[in-house]
Amino acid sequence: MNPGARRIAGPACCDHPEDERYFSWVLLIFLLIFAGMAIPAEGASSIDFTANVTSGSPPLVVLFTDTSSLPVIGDSRRWDFGDGAIEFDPAGTISHTYLQEGIFTVRLDRTDSEGYHSLIKYDFIAVTGPTPTPTSTTPVTTSPTTSPVTTVTTIIPTTTPVTTTPTTVPTTQPTVQIPAEFFGQATSSGLPVPAGARITARIGSRNAGEVVVVSPGTYGGAGPFDPRLKVYATNDEIAAGPVLITFWLNEASQAAQTAYFQSGTSQNLALTFAGPTPTPTSTTPVTTTPTTSPVTTATTVIPTTTLTTAPTTSPQTTVTTVPTTGPTTLPTTSPTVTPTAVPGLTLTFEPGWNHVAIPRYLAPGSDSGSIFSSIDTSGRPIWRYNSTSQLYERVYPSTHLNATDSIWIYSGSHATLPLSFSGTQGLVERNLYSGWNGFGILNLTEVPARDALFPVYSSWKYSYGFDPVAQRYEVSIVKGGTGIHNDSRTLIPGRGYWLFMEENITYRAFIPDS
Numbered sequence: 001m002n003p004g005a006r007r008i009a010g011p012a013c014c015d016h017p018e019d020e021r022y023f024s025w026v027l028l029i030f031l032l033i034f035a036g037m038a039i040p041a042e043g044a045s046s047i048d049f050t051a052n053v054t055s056g057s058p059p060l061v062v063l064f065t066d067t068s069s070l071p072v073i074g075d076s077r078r079w080d081f082g083d084g085a086i087e088f089d090p091a092g093t094i095s096h097t098y099l100q101e102g103i104f105t106v107r108l109d110r111t112d113s114e115g116y117h118s119l120i121k122y123d124f125i126a127v128t129g130p131t132p133t134p135t136s137t138t139p140v141t142t143s144p145t146t147s148p149v150t151t152v153t154t155i156i157p158t159t160t161p162v163t164t165t166p167t168t169v170p171t172t173q174p175t176v177q178i179p180a181e182f183f184g185q186a187t188s189s190g191l192p193v194p195a196g197a198r199i200t201a202r203i204g205s206r207n208a209g210e211v212v213v214v215s216p217g218t219y220g221g222a223g224p225f226d227p228r229l230k231v232y233a234t235n236d237e238i239a240a241g242p243v244l245i246t247f248w249l250n251e252a253s254q255a256a257q258t259a260y261f262q263s264g265t266s267q268n269l270a271l272t273f274a275g276p277t278p279t280p281t282s283t284t285p286v287t288t289t290p291t292t293s294p295v296t297t298a299t300t301v302i303p304t305t306t307l308t309t310a311p312t313t314s315p316q317t318t319v320t321t322v323p324t325t326g327p328t329t330l331p332t333t334s335p336t337v338t339p340t341a342v343p344g345l346t347l348t349f350e351p352g353w354n355h356v357a358i359p360r361y362l363a364p365g366s367d368s369g370s371i372f373s374s375i376d377t378s379g380r381p382i383w384r385y386n387s388t389s390q391l392y393e394r395v396y397p398s399t400h401l402n403a404t405d406s407i408w409i410y411s412g413s414h415a416t417l418p419l420s421f422s423g424t425q426g427l428v429e430r431n432l433y434s435g436w437n438g439f440g441i442l443n444l445t446e447v448p449a450r451d452a453l454f455p456v457y458s459s460w461k462y463s464y465g466f467d468p469v470a471q472r473y474e475v476s477i478v479k480g481g482t483g484i485h486n487d488s489r490t491l492i493p494g495r496g497y498w499l500f501m502e503e504n505i506t507y508r509a510f511i512p513d514s
Helices: 019-035 149-155 235-239 369-374
Strands: 049-051 060-066 072-080 086-088 093-098 102-112 115-127 180-188 198-203 206-212 229-231 244-249 253-260 266-268 271-273 342-349 352-357 383-386 391-394 406-411 415-421 426-432 435-439 460-467 497-501 505-511
Touching (some): 049 102, 060 115, 180 253, 198 229, 342 352, 352 460, 369 415, 383 435, 426 435
Parallel strands (some): 180 266, 180 271
Antiparallel strands (some): 049 060, 060 093, 102 115, 198 244, 206 229, 342 415, 435 497
């Protein structure tokens, strides 16, 4: 069955057989909003599920049973079997057939009188080939006597499609899509490098990145919208060992400095070139940062190798979209929080650029760009990245803000902004497109990236955030990565993140009403 055709459980807010139970339920949900939607309240009843078999040969039929101590509300029980199949189940017992070999992670999402819960059992189902039949009755010590379970662990996670590489990306481009970035001072024979000169990065004899000098003596900048020298390496280059980068002025003079490639880093590196002061290769005036939509500045965070045209196909499932515009007139006063609004978390802004996110549906009257009116933006526009067109768009006071939206906003000083959430939440659906997307998690507590992005685990590849204190990008998180790039690193609620998707897909998550 097409996942887009499945019946989505509506908000469970009207089944109250007893007043006493209703008020208890509301209180518990209120507490859960602060504790995080995936963490049960203190003393919560047990949440668990079982399977009648957990290993076998394909086709393997498995009967899953929800053994949680409390009944679900309505039919809001959702199974993710780990092989791409998702089912909504009101009964609590469901059968699923695994047709391919692999190790599968199973997840159960449910809502009961104590709120919303998620339980993930990693590597829970092992589907392996049949045990080889011996060709001789003579015992052979080297032949496996049991099913070679260990040989399938190399394909975890099996939910990752093998055909998800974006077809729009030329195969000749580097396969590592998060670059290493450089900026800083640039001199030639002790004199500032003039505007219009080109600084190129090379890996071996290959040009791996280029930037044009805008201000004499400086290339790139520390701000998130400043152009920088972006350097891309291939998987083959990384596999061969440390990747050395050399820097060249107008492809003729080599800098005295070199650097090693580190994906996702941003480095202030002063470059000194020998030889006579170069002549700019172009007399075309170089303009400063545009005052309108920053089409050119988008390249500071979005690799140019992946910015093709907007996706020509729709996401794999059909959703009802949330309006992206607000009232046609601007409010003349600060929005008034409605009495039914639920207190939310507080966004923190540091001096400089900040990448923040909206983790819930906001309360009516406090759900547009006007909520940022108290932030001193020093006259700078507020931006939101449109992943459909892969361009920035302005956020005006009337712009409607949606759950998972990420916002770029400049602050002249340290500031805080409390958010007020709507009492009506329910299903959150968001289209994510092949390429880069601005994204914020729905959790209200820090969670590992692999858990926060579990609904789209088969399709995401990279994520990285922006440190507003240091005013630089953080080290990237890579799905299935190791070391500092591992996907057990946590994502912070209220922080915006860049999320690279390998295909069009719809993100779905359910938040209980408060």
